[in-house]
Amino acid sequence: xxxxxNDGGPAFPVDACxxxxxxxxxxxxxxxxxLDWFAGKALxxxxxxxxxxxxxxxxxxxxxxxxxxxxxxxxxxASAR
Numbered sequence: 608x609x610x611x612x613n614d615g616g617p618a619f620p621v622d623a624c625x626x627x628x629x630x631x632x633x634x635x636x637x638x639x640x641x642l643d644w645f646a647g648k649a650l651x652x653x654x655x656x657x658x659x660x661x662x663x664x665x666x667x668x669x670x671x672x673x674x675x676x677x678x679x680x681x682x683x684x685a686s687a688r
Contacts, residue, residue: 612642612674613642613677613678613681614640614641614642614643614677615640615641615642615644615645615677615680616640616641617637617638617639617640617641618638618639618640618641618643618644619638619639619644620637620638621638641677642670642673642674642677643673644673645672645673645676645677646666646669646670646672646673647669648673649668649669649672649673650665650669655668655669655672
């Protein structure tokens, strides 16, 4: 691996679709990454949100937990194959 971080892919991808009744096609939207979604969920944890960490420490902790969740997800998916 070349040092790239696995962001888990899109959290809420939306395929190209037609906008409600006006016939205008909307492009595919990848949305936020799963890594970003997991970090946001980690931030909602009261143990993190109510900590005495500064903003940078909090962000690092949330993304660290999100990366751990991605790694566990990879292992689970690999063992299911």
